[in-house]
Amino acid sequence: MSTPESFGTRLRRVMDERGPLCVGIDPHAALLDSWGLPDTVDGLERFSRTVVEALGERVAVFKPQSAFFERFGSRGIAVLEKSVEQARAAGALVVMDAKRGDIGSTMAAYAETFLRKDSPLFSDALTVSPYLGYGSLKPAVDLARESGAGLFVLALTSNPEGAEVQHAVRVDGRSVGATMLAHLAAENAGAEPMGSFGAVVGATLGDLSSYDLDINGPLLAPGIGAQGATPADLPRVFGSVVRNVVPNVSRGVLRHGPDVAGLRDAAQRFADEVRTAVAAA
Numbered sequence: 001m002s003t004p005e006s007f008g009t010r011l012r013r014v015m016d017e018r019g020p021l022c023v024g025i026d027p028h029a030a031l032l033d034s035w036g037l038p039d040t041v042d043g044l045e046r047f048s049r050t051v052v053e054a055l056g057e058r059v060a061v062f063k064p065q066s067a068f069f070e071r072f073g074s075r076g077i078a079v080l081e082k083s084v085e086q087a088r089a090a091g092a093l094v095v096m097d098a099k100r101g102d103i104g105s106t107m108a109a110y111a112e113t114f115l116r117k118d119s120p121l122f123s124d125a126l127t128v129s130p131y132l133g134y135g136s137l138k139p140a141v142d143l144a145r146e147s148g149a150g151l152f153v154l155a156l157t158s159n160p161e162g163a164e165v166q167h168a169v170r171v172d173g174r175s176v177g178a179t180m181l182a183h184l185a186a187e188n189a190g191a192e193p194m195g196s197f198g199a200v201v202g203a204t205l206g207d208l209s210s211y212d213l214d215i216n217g218p219l220l221a222p223g224i225g226a227q228g229a230t231p232a233d234l235p236r237v238f239g240s241v242v243r244n245v246v247p248n249v250s251r252g253v254l255r256h257g258p259d260v261a262g263l264r265d266a267a268q269r270f271a272d273e274v275r276t277a278v279a280a281a
């Protein structure tokens with residue numbers, strides 16, 4: 001059996017071709033309403049299809065937020081499956097934002113759901129929570145390697161509440177967030193052009209120079225737009241690893257729909273601002 005091309009390799013290529021922007025597919029009830037859509041499965045389907053059709057051939061990555069699909073039950077999950085398929089068919093990579101994390105034996109089932117090649121919800125990468133211990137993620141790490149998929153591990157999240165856990169200092173003097181980054185650096189050691197095991201690090205967090213963000217892997221950076229960060233913040237937050245950053249914008253783009261030109265213009269504006277910021281770094 002041939003080894004699949006790794007997520008890190010595929011991500012680097014699409015970032016080089018399209019720029020690094022990741023657009024979130026977050027069908028909030030308020031957004032459905034502002035788009036003139038009902039808060040129903042039909043509204044969910046029209047919203048998601050519009051986003052993918054507008055941006056699928058332009059952005060590097062889509063990040064569907066699973067919660068907004070799950071709230072509609074099995075029919076919402078069916079829309080999510082279709083959206084993933086359409087996004088991947090358009091050449092974008094899909095990072096499923098489901099933030100899964102559990103004891104290893106259950107984690108293995110989550111991994112089967114999102115990281116097994118023939119699963120209906122197979123995604124190029126999955127967000128995972130390491131707060132049952134990094135080692136509990138091993139089934140997902142192993143299956144991601146086998147499938148050529150990736151993970152984004154919550155290390156330093158964009159929300160202010162995350163600090164009480166992630167900045168907590170262990171007996172060895174290292175913070176919890178720094179420990180997660182160190183695990184990821186070990187996972188990605190020697191990978192070229194970069195590893196497949198990324199960290200979630202909020203663009204909202206200001207100066208992170210006390211953290212070693214050089215994990216030889218991608219850094220998914222939510223927080224731009226609705227949460228107040230801007231592309232211009234990226235060099236200050238990420239320093240020398242800014243070229244590994246996948247900046248995520250969800251509501252900041254989505255609020256410009258349902259007009260396709262509005263969505264495309266908004267995504268292009270963010271993409272241009274990211275390019276300018278990264279080039280100047």
Ligand SMILES: O=c1ccn([C@@H]2O[C@H](COP(=O)(O)O)[C@@H](O)[C@H]2O)c(=O)[nH]1
Nearest residue numbers: 065157158159222225226227249250251
């Ligand atoms: O630290 C994190 C991790 C994930 N998210 C998710 O990203 C988007 C952000 O949406 P915006 O509308 O651009 O604020 C959303 O799906 C979050 O669940 C995050 O914000 N921070």
